[in-house]
Amino acid sequence: MSGIGHGPAPGHGRGRGHGGDIASQKAANAQAPKIPHLLRRVGALFAPHKLALSVTVTLVLISAALSVVPPLLTQRVFDDGLFPGTGHPNVGVTITLVVAMIVVYLASSGLGVWQTYLTATVGNKVMGALRVKLFRHLQSMELSFFTRTKTGVIQSRLQNDVGGVASVLTNTISSVLGNIVTVIAAFVAMLLLNWQLTLIAVVLMPFLVIAQRRVGQVRARIATATQESLSDMTAITQETLSVSGILLSKSFNRQHAETARYSAENETQVALQVKETMSGQWFFAMVNIFLSSIPAIVYLVSAWLLNGGTTDITAGTIVAFTTVQARLLFPLMGIMQTALNLQTSSALFARIFEYLDLKPAIQDAPGAVGLSASDPIGEVEFRDVTFRYPDARDEERPTLDDVSFTIRPGQFAAFVGPSGAGKTTVSYLVPRLYEASDGAVLFGGKDVRALQHDSLIDHIGIVSQETYLFHATIAENLRYAAPDATQQQLEAAARAANIHDTIAGFPDGYDTVVGERGYRLSGGEKQRIAIARVLLKDPEVLILDEATSALDTISERVVQQALDSASHGRTTLAIAHRLSTVIGADVIFVIDRGRVVEHGTHAELLALDGEYARLYEEQARVSVAA
Template identity: 75%
Template sequence: MGGGRGAQLRASSGAPQRGGGGLNRGPIDIGAQKAANAEAPKIAHLGRRIAELFAPHRVALTITVVLVIASAALAVIPPLLTQRAFDDGLFPPAGHPNLPVLGWIVTAMIVVFVVSSLLGVWQAYLTATVGNKVMGALRVRLFSHLQAMELGFFTRTKTGIIQSRLQNDVGGVAGVLTNTVSSVLGNTVTVISAFVAMIILDWRLTIVAIVLMPFMVIAQRRVGQVRARIAGQTQESLSEMTAITQETLSVSGILLSKSFARQQTEIGRYTDENRNQITLQVRQAMSGQWFFALVSIFLSSVPAIVYLLAGYLAVGGAETITAGTIVAFTTVQSRLLFPLIGLMRVALDLQTSSALFARIFEYLDLKPAITDRADAVPVPTDAALGRVEFDHVSFSYPDADGEKHPTLDDVSFAIEPGQFAAFVGPSGAGKTTVSYLVPRLYDATSGSVRFAGVDVRDIAAHDLVDHIGIVSQETYLFHATIAENLRYARPDATDAELEAAARAANIHATIASFPEGYDTVVGERGYRLSGGEKQRIAIARVLLKDPEVLVLDEATSALDTISERVVQTAIDDAARGRTTIAIAHRLSTIIAADVIFVVEAGRIVEQGTHAELLVSGGVYAQLYSEQVGPHAGAHAESA
């Protein structure tokens, strides 16, 4: 986009937490991280909670169970028919093949195979449908729960780690959800029915076939515990890789690494974690391979042992085992190999996926710090609508060590409907925290924040936010068209209403000059637009919402003088007739405010109009003289 409408380059790795906390990105303790990875979260009643995910699909699961049992029952028939084919059709006592009998037996076998295959297709459809529906519902449930979490949760947690829970962890259990029901039921019934068939054929041979099974079960449990631990470590590593990707490949991250020529450092971070991921993936893939190799060797050797035992019994004068029995038994036993190994693999997968389910439920068990009360009321629409009041409010951001340091300390003030109130003061004084408490992005530690005369904790959160519009310093635009970004405030807004809001924000002429107008794609975070253009689109978006209270959080502090003047004009027009709370960095933007509150160290130390505060000669007068004095630029940046 020409005409000076380039992206305003602002290298930033993330927004610092203002009002008492900053972005702390120190060196990572790899040893501590790996130790934490090895500890999967402990979730009570995990098995029951996983089973509850399938509760809405009882009918489909019941049909699946019936199909699995029917398929397993049919699987017993072919070996028995094989025995009869040998003993009654091919090698009957009469000595000559009995072709009519053999024909009926072969026909019966084909019918069984056809019916079994059709049941298998139906069963596969049901299990795939149920599994994917459960996985989809789990993903939406987790996403919805994260939407309900308070702002503080997201300031403490890397975005990439949250994304990993949604994508990698839920995706990691997808196969288990899809295949577990059919695999467990099908393989269990097949194994049991195969054992029954083997006993019917010859109990002595059956003992030989199952003598080592208890040892296999014990070994499988040990292997499963190892795989579950490795799975937890693997998912933590994936989370870290996702976080690195999200941080470094975003527009802001790329600008930062290029600005400091740290691309190789970021590549090194990613390479190190990728190497860790490869090691974990190989360990997970190889864990249990020796176990399954031994199981396979044993089960594959059983036919040879059966032949030897049959010869021994025949030589020893015991009851002779017929050729049909030997063929049928080895056929059943060979068919037992795959379902038995499959059943053991599913058991391992369930143990492995328990770590992933635990990570998912760990997030689902988080309790949002800010929720509606059962008796929450809507915002009153009487004459007090637009009134904002703080009554002895104190607030603290919890630090990483769990300790709390007050950001606001016993703050009280009242803003009347339609007033323009500004909050000024040094950086870190607590100004932005005021703007967080009004829409209840955080709850006051003590005291009361009232909106339209009602404590915000008694108001339904959705209704409260409907009456408040926020324009922040760091404007966020989606990678979508200008029209779609504007309609985020009101999805049903008409084109005429979009244009009216854009005109009121002094941005319509600029949008109209773009080749695609309102259909112009703004790029990730709006980086195809200049800072002033993004801010005016954000103002237009708020105007489309038409709130009674407007919160401006240093909306012009990052702009150049010309852009600031244009945006300030738009802000003045937007504020007209509304209660406006402005967090100001440049004092020139709030000279006309009805009341100015000066915040220092979490307390309101002065309040009054611009003229009154200058006359008093206090903190505000000093800040103002620094910004309009001969060294205004330097002082303005440090204020």
């Protein structure tokens, strides 16, 4: 997978024409995930639509049966209407048979329209449900899944892979059933017309089926490689064309390099698309030649049989047979094409089910309970907690090592220490975004692993250093925490966060669109809107993860006032880089190399003359020098 800043520099990327070589390599190496009972699981997607499917199957059966009636009527038109034994056309019989043929055509067309509507409705509903199911499942995945997987790759599974199976979901049932019934009916009709000609028409069919299976296996590998390439392209687009990505590329003058990286992957994608389109074309060309030659062979065999006097074939029989033969061979070709598409789509279904089969690392335990009013909500305790990130090597020291502390309801607790000490990890373990490797994290007196996750999160508000705002209005961003909040509640929260006057000064007020990730606002404004959003949630516990570390001094002062207001009356865990922001904390925990090495008030820690005192003096010197 590709990442920002790692693309080829201009002049050093893959040259034009290399996309085909890379595409061939990708296609040869690509393997779809092995998913047990894949076809059964795909079939289960249609279970909620049994009635519509039953009606569709009935329509397909009727339509398929009707499709072989006109050729049989054609035989009667020739033998009984146009060329009867009397030597003169029988106009009455001809009219009756022609009218019957027209009625059949009208009925078939009407049933076909109804059938198309039902299959399109069911197929698109199934595809929509599959997309939502995948999205819901991704929402349940743990945080570490998203930290190790590119957003563009996830988006590609959700959009490209699900979209890639759309035609299979909407057309397969009617196509397969219709063609199978048509083939069977046509085969029976051909036998009734002449068994010798039938043998000639179907003798090579088994060889075509074997060839089709081989072509399908090749196309499935190419389809897997194509989707992987699409994932790479989506990841590049998501990374480089976001506001942050374009700002980075412009800052380092890497636009040409990013274009070259995208162009190289695009060449691979184009080559793979061509390969997928062309795979099997020679096979279908040979099939088409065979199908087109059958009528001529039928004429030749008919002449031979008539000349030998071994058959009583009539002109009507020959015309009807060649017409029915088309009803057999072209649906049979359609079945092979559908089978080929199914083999290709199986790779996409496998990629979709691969994600659906992922088990969230953090789930509610059996018998998990919710927090009750009698619980000491707001009390946070770590008991001998050790934590390693999922991708950490065994020889690496744990991020947190045997950490224990207790924060009482309503306390303001600060966590300080050098970068990489494990401060932010504490803020991840309290809301159970990650799971402790050893020990226990308690919230409201209960192990968080025994709590319903929704109940736990309902009592916690988080303000991080990296504020995320949607490309929507300020009001919509605020209501993310409380969808039913009134305008008065929005303004009250904004006032408490010291941002209301700023919002009121915008031409559109609370209807101001903040732009992608809030880029139309300053850092301090975004942070105060994030604080107002948390205040609307009104949690008992507030986690502040270096919420002011990225701000200038003036913005920090304004935001700090908002944070002080937000933390009033709540249990607050403040992850702090600047010690000046937590001097008034009720308790300060000093973390170094994953351990709590000191704790106490600001004054107590200075008196210890230990790690905290050293950090404080160091920051004081830097502040004076600045």
